[in-house]
Structures are given as C-alpha cells and as structure tokens.
Amino acid sequence: MGTEDLHNGKESELEIVRIASEILNIGYVCNICLGRTFSKLLYGKTNEDKGKIVRDFIALLLDSGLNINVKMENFQEYNFRRLEKVQSNKSVCSVCENIFTEIIPKLVKEAIKKVRAYEFENFLVGTVLNKTLYEKDQMILKISPDYSESIKDEINRIVGKSVGEKTGKSVNYSDPQLQILVNLKKLKIEVKSKSLYIYGGYKKLVRGIPQTTWYCKRCKGKGCKKCNWRGKMYRSSVQQIIEKPLIKMTKGKKSSFHGSGREDIDVRCLDYRPFVIEIVDPKVRSIDLDKVKTEINRSKYVQVSDLKFASKEDVIAVKEAKNDKVYKAIVTFNKKLDKKELEKLSNIKSVRILQKTPIRVLHRRADLLRERVVKNVEYRILGKRRLELIIECDAGTYVKEFIHGDNGRTKPSIAEILQNNVRKIILDVIGIRK
Ligand SMILES: [Zn+2]
Numbered sequence: 001m002g003t004e005d006l007h008n009g010k011e012s013e014l015e016i017v018r019i020a021s022e023i024l025n026i027g028y029v030c031n032i033c034l035g036r037t038f039s040k041l042l043y044g045k046t047n048e049d050k051g052k053i054v055r056d057f058i059a060l061l062l063d064s065g066l067n068i069n070v071k072m073e074n075f076q077e078y079n080f081r082r083l084e085k086v087q088s089n090k091s092v093c094s095v096c097e098n099i100f101t102e103i104i105p106k107l108v109k110e111a112i113k114k115v116r117a118y119e120f121e122n123f124l125v126g127t128v129l130n131k132t133l134y135e136k137d138q139m140i141l142k143i144s145p146d147y148s149e150s151i152k153d154e155i156n157r158i159v160g161k162s163v164g165e166k167t168g169k170s171v172n173y174s175d176p177q178l179q180i181l182v183n184l185k186k187l188k189i190e191v192k193s194k195s196l197y198i199y200g201g202y203k204k205l206v207r208g209i210p211q212t213t214w215y216c217k218r219c220k221g222k223g224c225k226k227c228n229w230r231g232k233m234y235r236s237s238v239q240q241i242i243e244k245p246l247i248k249m250t251k252g253k254k255s256s257f258h259g260s261g262r263e264d265i266d267v268r269c270l271d272y273r274p275f276v277i278e279i280v281d282p283k284v285r286s287i288d289l290d291k292v293k294t295e296i297n298r299s300k301y302v303q304v305s306d307l308k309f310a311s312k313e314d315v316i317a318v319k320e321a322k323n324d325k326v327y328k329a330i331v332t333f334n335k336k337l338d339k340k341e342l343e344k345l346s347n348i349k350s351v352r353i354l355q356k357t358p359i360r361v362l363h364r365r366a367d368l369l370r371e372r373v374v375k376n377v378e379y380r381i382l383g384k385r386r387l388e389l390i391i392e393c394d395a396g397t398y399v400k401e402f403i404h405g406d407n408g409r410t411k412p413s414i415a416e417i418l419q420n421n422v423r424k425i426i427l428d429v430i431g432i433r434k
C-alpha cells in the first residue's frame with residue numbers, strides 16, 4: 001500500500017500524515033520536536049502532548065498495515081498487535097539532540113541564578129542557535145511551513161515561563177528591562193539589562209579636562225608608557241566625575257556621555273550644560289539621584305544640577321538641541337589696541353560669519369563651510385593689549401576662530417576687524433540659552 005490509499009480521507013488528514021512521516025523518517029525524533037511541527041494546531045496542549053498524539057496515531061496506522069515511510073526506532077515502546085516489537089536502545093533526537101531534556105533545564109537554572117543579580121520589573125528571552133540546530137530547525141520548518149513553531153520560539157517560551165514563575169516578573173516584548181539570551185553556541189546564559197539614562201546639567205569649573213573620557217590611543221585604556229599607565233590622556237573628565245557615583249550605585253559596567261555640545265579642554269563651562277549619561281548594564285535601577293548629585297558636587301572640577309531619570313530619546317533631544325551660547329574671552333593681542341578701532345566691535349549685531357572647519361580639528365572633521373550668526377559682542381579694555389569680550393552666538397560657532405580668524409578661514413573675525421593678530425585667548429562659556 002502507498003500513500004494513494006489515504007486519498008479517501010480528508011486533505012488535512014493526509015497533510016498531517018505526510019508531515020509526521022517526513023519528520024519520523026529523519027531518524028529518532030523526540031515528542032517535543034515532532035509536536036512542534038503541529039504547534040499551530042489546537043490550543044491547550046503542549047508540543048510534547050501533540051507529539052505523543054501524532055506518534056500514537058501513526059503507530060495505529062502502522063499496526064493497521066498501512067505502509068508509511070518512517071524510521072521504526074521512533075516506536076520503541078509500542079506493543080504492536082501485528083508488527084514486531086522494535087528493539088529498544090537509548091535514542092538521541094535527530095533534531096534537537098535532546099537539548100530539551102539535557103541542556104535547557106540546566107540553562108533555565110543558570111538563567112534564574114543570573115537574573116538574581118539584577119533589579120528588574122520585566123524581561124524578555126532570546127535564543128541564539130548553534131549551526132546544527134539552526135539547519136535542522138530550517139529543515140523542520142520546510143517540512144511543515146504552516147503549522148511549525150521555530151525551535152527558538154519554543155526555547156524562549158520554556159525559559160521565559162520558568163523565569164517568570166521563579167521571579168514573579170513578567171515578559172515584556174516591546175521594552176524589557178532585562179534581556180536573557182540563551183546562547184546555544186556557547187551553551188550559556190547571557191543577561192544584559194537595559195541602559196539607565198540620567199539627564200542633568202553640568203558646569204566645568206576647571207580648564208584642562210575634556211568632557212568625555214579620552215582613552216589612550218596606543219593602549220586603548222589598558223595602560224602603557226605613553227599614557228603613564230593611566231590608560232587615559234587626561235587626569236580626569238566631566239564624564240568620569242559624573243559616572244563615578246552612578247556606576248557605584250547601579251553596579252553598571254560603563255557609561256556613555258552625551259552633552260548638548262561640548263567646550264574645548266581648555267575652556268571652562270560656567271553655566272549648566274544639558275547632558276544625558278547612559279549607564280550600561282546596571283544591576284540596580286532605583287537609585288537616589290539627590291545622593292548622586294551630592295556625591296558629584298563634592299568635586300572641585302564639576303558641578304551638576306537637575307538630575308532626573310531619562311530615556312534613550314532624550315539623548316537625541318540633548319544632542320540635537322541648538323542652544324545659543326554666551327562666551328567670555330580674555331584676549332591678548334599682538335599690537336597695542338586702538339580705542340577708535342575698538343568702536344567697530346559695537347557694530348557686531350547679528351552678523352553672519354562664514355567658518356571653514358578650523359585647522360585644529362581638520363584632522364578628524366570634514367572640511368566644510370558653515371554659516372553662523374554672532375548676535376552680539378561687548379568689550380571691556382583690560383590693558384594695552386588685552387580685552388575682555390562677551391560674545392553671544394549660535395550653537396556650534398567656533399568662537400576661538402571667530403576671535404583669531406584662523407588664517408582667514410573664519411570671516412569676518414575680531415582679529416580681522418581690529419587688524420590686530422591674537423596671541424592668546426582664555427575662554428569660558430558663561431551662558432547656555434535653554
Ligand atoms: Zn527533539
């Protein structure tokens with residue numbers, strides 16, 4: 001008898017027998033893998049239940065004398081009336097290699113242990129398959145494209161259910177606080193928590209430290225002769241000072257710092273500059289931001305205000321914010337200043353300036369021409385060659401270049417207007433218009 005004999009049955013019946021026989025012809029296949037190919041049929045039964053039902057059914061058909069192409073090792077525990085009993089030996093599933101009984105339970109335990117290190121409300125499980133499992137899963141999906149569930153989905157569900165039951169936390173698909181990765185390439189669980197974002201404003205009260213941490217280019221932070229074994233190019237940074245209590249309290253791995261623009265290393269920032277700091281892989285999420293602020297503000301270099309919990313979207317908002325700036329510059333000129341010439345500075349009211357990328361940053365930025373507006377310039381004479389300038393300008397203005405002219409790459413400039421070269425600039429940001 002061939003499969004033609006089944007044509008008097010319904011089409012769907014034939015489909016189920018075709019799928020079952022193809023699966024059971026691969027080799028020994030466990031009930032979980034057999035049932036998974038019918039996962040999208042019937043509610044309220046596990047894949048294992050379904051595998052058992054289908055195997056029983058195929059066994060009935062076989063015992064009734066139907067000629068179905070299957071590997072008989074799939075029917076070891078059956079007592080057939082007409083067929084011979086199959087010799088039993090220990091079987092390994094040709095699809096999952098028994099991971100559901102031998103590996104997944106261990107990984108579930110590992111997951112439950114690892115998530116205990118984290119404070120979280122909800123989570124999501126993901127799975128990375130190894131090459132063999134991936135290929136076998138593809139084969140199964142091809143045999144039963146309409147009813148199959150992928151092995152990944154099944155693993156995710158099994159692990160998710162156990163973790164949920166043990167911890168009392170729920171699964172969250174859209175924005176989980178914790179991601180649990182079942183890594184079947186490495187046979188281990190990897191847990192990572194969602195970054196914690198904190199918004200605030202900072203002042204930088206000293207010159208000589210950068211906004212973000214600059215790791216040594218040579219050793220990339222490990223420490224070498226060039227960086228005096230510090231791994232960093234500067235003694236500190238705004239980021240380092242702000243991240244310190246945060247990393248400690250959240251037990252996070254590291255931070256990313258996003259400022260609304262940045263001042264140069266040699267420039268102080270005396271008004272609060274908005275920033276968002278991202279703490280990567282925090283174990284603790286509910287921290288006292290007043291305490292964090294107190295800790296940071298013990299520093300002589302950096303002060304913060306208005307700390308609050310933020311989101312990833314706030315990073316973009318902070319980075320894209322275009323705040324006008326006010327600078328105070330103490331400028332030393334080459335020649336003596338001419339009081340009459342200085343009058344010209346009073347005419348700088350909403351003046352458009354053109355700036356080519358400054359020579360000092362050309363090595364890392366594209367050579368572009370920018371147009372910025374200098375809204376106002378006020379001056380005070382400090383000496384024969386020294387001026388104090390208060391300059392109000394657009395976000396992103398290269399203000400040092402507006403003062404010294406950058407060899408004609410910024411036009412107009414203070415140096416050009418006064419026909420006097422600039423020898424030295426000491427600069428502070430004194431206003432960030434929010
Ligand atoms: Zn299996």
Ligand SMILES: [Zn+2]
Nearest residue numbers: 216219224227
């Ligand atoms: Zn180094």
